[in-house]
Amino acid sequence: xxxxxxxxxxxxxxxxxxxxxxxxxxxxxxxxxxxxxxxxxxxxxxxxxxxxxxxxxxxxxxxxxxxxxxxxxxxxxxxxxxxxxxxxxxxxxxxxxxxxxxxxxxxxxxxxxxxxxxxxxxxxxxxxxxxxxxxxxxxxxxxxxxxxxxxxxxxxxxxxxxxxxxxxxxxxxxxxxxxxxxxxxxxxxxxxxxxxxxxxxxxxxxxxxxxxxxxxxxxxxxxxxxxxxxxxxxxxxxxxxxxxxxxxxxxxxxxxxxxxxxxxxxxxxxxxxxxxxxxxxxxxxxxxxxxxxxxxxxxxxxxxxxxxxxxxxxxxxxxxxxxxxxxxxxxxxxxxxxxxxxxxxxxxxxxxxxxxxxxxxxxxxxxxxxxxxxxxxxxxxxxxxxxxxxxxxxxxxxxxxxxxxxxxxxxxxxxxxxxxxxxxxxxxxxxxxxxxxxxxxxxxx
Amino acid sequence: xxxxxxxxxxxxxxxxxxxxxxxxxxxxxxxxxxxxxxxxxxxxxxxxxxxxxxxxxxxxxxxxxxxxxxxxxxxxxxxxxxxxxxxxxxxxxxxxxxxxxxxxxxxxxxxxxxxxxxxxxxxxxxxxxxxxxxxxxxxxxxxxxxxxxxxxxxxxxxxxxxxxxxxxxxxxxxxxxxxxxxxxxxxxxxxxxxxxxxxxxxxxxxxxxxxxxxxxxxxxxxxxxxxxxxxxxxxxxxxxxxxxxxxxxxxxxxxxxxxxxxxxxxxxxxxxxxxxxxxxxxxxxxxxxxxxxxxxxxxxxxxxxxxxxxxxxxxxxxxxxxxxxxxxxxxxxxxxxxxxxxxx
Numbered sequence: 001x002x003x004x005x006x007x008x009x010x011x012x013x014x015x016x017x018x019x020x021x022x023x024x025x026x027x028x029x030x031x032x033x034x035x036x037x038x039x040x041x042x043x044x045x046x047x048x049x050x051x052x053x054x055x056x057x058x059x060x061x062x063x064x065x066x067x068x069x070x071x072x073x074x075x076x077x078x079x080x081x082x083x084x085x086x087x088x089x090x091x092x093x094x095x096x097x098x099x100x101x102x103x104x105x106x107x108x109x110x111x112x113x114x115x116x117x118x119x120x121x122x123x124x125x126x127x128x129x130x131x132x133x134x135x136x137x138x139x140x141x142x143x144x145x146x147x148x149x150x151x152x153x154x155x156x157x158x159x160x161x162x163x164x165x166x167x168x169x170x171x172x173x174x175x176x177x178x179x180x181x182x183x184x185x186x187x188x189x190x191x192x193x194x195x196x197x198x199x200x201x202x203x204x205x206x207x208x209x210x211x212x213x214x215x216x217x218x219x220x221x222x223x224x225x226x227x228x229x230x231x232x233x234x235x236x237x238x239x240x241x242x243x244x245x246x247x248x249x250x251x252x253x254x255x256x257x258x259x260x261x262x263x264x265x266x267x268x269x270x271x272x273x274x275x276x277x278x279x280x281x282x283x284x285x286x287x288x289x290x291x292x293x294x295x296x297x298x299x300x301x302x303x304x305x306x307x308x309x310x311x312x313x314x315x316x317x318x319x320x321x322x323x324x325x326x327x328x329x330x331x332x333x334x335x336x337x338x339x340x341x342x343x344x345x346x347x348x349x350x351x352x353x354x355x356x357x358x359x360x361x362x363x364x365x366x367x368x369x370x371x372x373x374x375x376x377x378x379x380x381x382x383x384x385x386x387x388x389x390x391x392x393x394x395x396x397x398x399x400x401x402x403x404x405x406x407x408x409x410x411x412x413x414x415x416x417x418x419x420x421x422x423x424x425x426x427x428x429x430x431x432x433x434x435x436x437x438x439x440x441x442x443x444x445x
Numbered sequence: 446x447x448x449x450x451x452x453x454x455x456x457x458x459x460x461x462x463x464x465x466x467x468x469x470x471x472x473x474x475x476x477x478x479x480x481x482x483x484x485x486x487x488x489x490x491x492x493x494x495x496x497x498x499x500x501x502x503x504x505x506x507x508x509x510x511x512x513x514x515x516x517x518x519x520x521x522x523x524x525x526x527x528x529x530x531x532x533x534x535x536x537x538x539x540x541x542x543x544x545x546x547x548x549x550x551x552x553x554x555x556x557x558x559x560x561x562x563x564x565x566x567x568x569x570x571x572x573x574x575x576x577x578x579x580x581x582x583x584x585x586x587x588x589x590x591x592x593x594x595x596x597x598x599x600x601x602x603x604x605x606x607x608x609x610x611x612x613x614x615x616x617x618x619x620x621x622x623x624x625x626x627x628x629x630x631x632x633x634x635x636x637x638x639x640x641x642x643x644x645x646x647x648x649x650x651x652x653x654x655x656x657x658x659x660x661x662x663x664x665x666x667x668x669x670x671x672x673x674x675x676x677x678x679x680x681x682x683x684x685x686x687x688x689x690x691x692x693x694x695x696x697x698x699x700x701x702x703x704x705x706x707x708x709x710x711x712x713x714x715x716x717x718x719x720x721x722x723x724x725x726x727x728x729x730x731x732x733x734x735x736x737x738x739x740x741x742x743x744x745x746x747x748x749x750x751x752x753x754x755x756x757x758x759x760x761x762x763x764x765x766x767x768x769x770x771x772x773x774x775x776x777x778x779x780x781x782x783x784x785x786x787x788x789x
Contacts, residue, residue: 007783014781069775076677077773077783079730085721086728089675095449099727107784115780 001091004074006106011074014111016064021116023060027052028123035130046131081107144185144193150178153197156204159302163295165211174200208304215292216309219317220346222292225252226285226319227342233278236326241338246271248339253281260284289317320345451671451727459668460725463489465656466514467723473510473650474503476637482723483628483740484511484602489669489719492625492712493581493601495566495616495744502630504604506650508562511602513653515662517559518596524569526612530576534586551588556580559596559659563603567613574616577601581623598662604630618703618747625712626737627744665722672718673728679714681772682734686710688770689746696765700757703747712741731772739763 035046069077072092079088082104091101154175161171177200185193228249231237237245250268253260260268264280267273273281296313299305319325325345332341379387451459463485470481484507487494496504505521512519522533535554541547555561556577566574580586584595603624606613621627633641641648657665688694689704697704716737717729724733743759752758775783 011777011781011783015777018778018781067776067778069773069777072677073773073775076675076681076731077775079675079677080732080772081784083730083732085724085726085730085732086673086675086678087726087730089677089730090450090673090728093675094673097450097452099450099453110782110784112780 001075001088003078003104003106004071007074007078007109008068008071010106010109012064012068014109015067016061018111018113018116019064019067020057020060021113021120023056023063025116025120025123027056028120028127032123032127032130035127039130039133077107078104081105143183144187144190146181146185146193146197149197150182153200153204154178156201156208156302156304159298159304160204160207160211163211163298165295165299166207174203205304208299208302209309211299212296212305212309212313215296216313216316219289219292219313221252222285222289223317223319223346224339224342225249226282226289227325227345228252228338229273229278229282229285230319230322231325231329231338231342232273233275233282234322234326236329237338238333243271245338246273248337248342249273249278249281252339253285259288286319293317316346450673451668453727455668456722456725456727459665459722462657462661463665463723469514469654469656470507470510473653474507475640476633477503477507477630480507480628480630483626483737486716486719486723486737487626487628487740488515488600489665489722490625490712490715491598491600491666492715493603493623495621495624495627496602496604496630497607497627498604498630499606502632504630505562505564507630508560508602508604510650510653512560512562514656515560516655516658517598517662519560519562520555520558521562521564522555523564524566524573526568526570528569528573530573533573533576534580534588537589551591551593553593554586556586557593557595559598559600561599561601563601565606566603567605567616569614571614571617574614574620578620578623581620598659598666621744622706622708624744625716626740628740669715669718669722671727672721674714674718675728677773678717678729678731678734680774681731681770682710682713682717684774685713685734685738685766685770686742688766689742694766694769696757696762697746700748700752700755700762701746702749705742705745709742709745713737716741735767738767 031046031049031052034049038044038046038049072089075089075092078084079086082088084101084104087096087099088101088104090096091099157166157171157174157178160166161168166174177196181193181196181200228245232242232245232249250271253268260281264273264277267277268281293313296305296310300307300310328345329338329341332344335341336344466488467481467485470485471478474481484494488511496507498504509519509521522528531554533554533556535552535557537549538552539547540550561580563577580595580599581601584597584599586593586595601624605616645651686705686707686709689697689701689709691704692698713734714729717733720733720737721727721729726733739760742763746759746762748757748759748762752762777783
């Protein structure tokens with residue numbers, strides 16, 4: 001029957017287009033994914049995958065054919081549409097005899113395929129994007145942005161060079177390495193770049209640490225030379241030991257020779273320094289220590305040196321009070337050579353709260369006055385309470401430290417009168433009074 | 446399987462006869478054309494019919510008129526709570542012969558007739574109601590081990606008050622399933638009532654005229670048997686009945702505790718055939734099935750308590766069922782629609 005055949009063709013065409021779009025959508029997605037893998041993992045072209053298109057077309061056709069309703073179903077549909085009362089269906093099964101079925105109109109096939117079209121279009125765009133993306137785009141090297149770290153490292157290298165911690169040649173080599181790293185840091189292998197940066201940072205830190213240790217050593221030497229010069233200048237040595245002291249001073253002043261005037265260098269060489277020359281020598285030692293201190297401070301500010309080293313340098317560079325030094329030398333005149341005494345003086349034991357190292361000799365400086373007293377100071381409440389429960393374990397020669405800002409400004413018992421026995425001072429507001437009274441009335445009842 | 450379709454002349458002849466019965470019913474009882482059509486379809490399909498409605502709507506008059514028109518013997522039994530099975534089926538009574546011997550002789554009950562009008566059937570006790578089970582299904586009565594065939598044709602036209610009425614016993618599912626149709630007899634509108642008052646003295650209907658003989662009726666039955674049932678329609682019937690079980694249709698899953706029986710499928714096919722013949726066609730279409738579906742299945746769906754709570758009736762559920770089962774079984778994707786193939 002023509003109507004059935006016509007409807008079958010229309011329906012098959014619609015189903016085929018529908019299935020083709022679905023199959024194409026999935027094929028495009030698969031093609032895109034496969035293309036991504038092929039191109040970006042293996043670096044090969046993916047155009048050959050398009051050869052699978054005929055399979056998709058054939059598959060869609062087969063699927064559409066399977067989805068097509070049976071001829072009986074189409075007959076039933078036409079029968080129902082044309083109100084044939086079963087005659088059209090009967091015509092396919094039994095002889096019609098005198099019955100005839102007029103040619104029925106073929107119903108229209110509606111397909112709302114916007115969803116499939118959009119899906120197929122998006123999938124096609126995805127596949128096209130994958131296939132058409134230039135392959136060299138993948139080959140363009142992705143550099144790692146290490147500018148900030150490189151800049152910081154370069155600043156440290158420049159500082160080390162300026163402070164002559166590292167020689168110019170090494171600084172130039174490190175600068176060249178940093179520049180190379182800037183250019184060639186590969187994003188695909190960032191670990192390599194980071195390792196290089198870490199290695200160079202460690203190298204600068206190591207150089208700074210070595211410079212700190214050297215400065216510490218030189219600072220101690222300079223302090224000893226300064227202390228010797230001060231002692232000789234103040235005539236703190238017995239006359240019989242002055243010559244020995246001059247020799248020791250010459251030995252300790254070796255590091256200063258290059259910075260000293262020629263006349264002074266000659267006097268040192270002859271072990272015959274005048275008082276003025278000794279003062280000049282002490283001042284030169286102090287100036288040299290200041291330079292070292294400045295260098296160390298810059299390194300610390302650049303993060304290359306820890307504050308502890310700086311504190312150690314400050315401790316080592318403290319030559320102490322001249323009068324105390326003279327007194328110390330007089331008290332220990334018979335305990336070793338001048339060089340040894342100066343060494344002990346520089347190790348610690350100077351008056352003050354810092355006792356120096358454990359093996360430093362005890363030295364208390366000026367004697368305390370018999371009727372002297374500590375300056376009165378208000379302790380914070382917590383410290384005062386602690387005093388009641390404390391016991392004396394030692395007596396300090398230094399003044400107790402205190403801070404007025406820590407003074408107690410009030411507490412839970414501030415407004416409490418004696419004998420009240422409670423830290424809580426509740427305030428009953430007028431609007432709560434009735435409630436409170438009812439509460440206590442209830443208890444009485 | 447039919448060898449060939451009934452030819453147009455044959456179909457026209459039988460359809461005219463059947464429609465003559467219908468016309469006569471419409472002449473006698475006014476304003477019930479649809480009800481009369483379904484009753485005639487039920488008779489042509491050789492099914493029993495249950496008429497439900499409040500008293501005074503003409504149920505009994507309809508049954509009596511039908512008996513007269515079809516030229517069949519009609520007996521009426523008024524069902525009451527004290528009615529016993531023997532009162533319907535008959536009983537053995539002791540009789541003395543001319544020779545002086547006494548023997549039990551079977552006295553047939555009113556069921557031995559062509560048309561049994563079981564008036565207010567749900568006023569009898571379930572025991573008495575069940576006495577009709579064999580008669581309705583086997584068209585025979587077995588008493589004291591003796592099976593006696595009922596006259597042919599045999600129909601039960603039962604009327605019942607709505608089960609919400611006082612003093613009624615709901616029919617057992619087994620018996621209600623034996624009724625081909627359950628038809629609602631509703632009230633008449635004002636125009637029809639006005640016509641009854643103005644044309645009929647004291648409301649008495651005109652005397653029915655016999656339109657058919659029993660032989661004519663047999664021919665009609667044979668013609669119904671020859672109406673062709675296409676395969677697609679039979680599958681549609683099967684899917685309709687199957688859909689009353691399970692949750693494929695939301696309202697059925699929610700409100701139906703027991704779906705239609707296989708008898709419903711058979712009844713749909715037979716009633717569809719009769720409807721097609723009455724319409725002058727030699728084959729059954731989907732429309733024929735839809736037209737009789739409510740009458741065939743409304744009493745075969747056992748609704749659950751939720752349906753009662755929600756006030757849902759079987760007819761509403763059947764509307765949903767007919768709307769959701771695709772008659773053509775195209776199995777197309779949702780986005781592909783052949784105009785008219787997807788029923789709303």
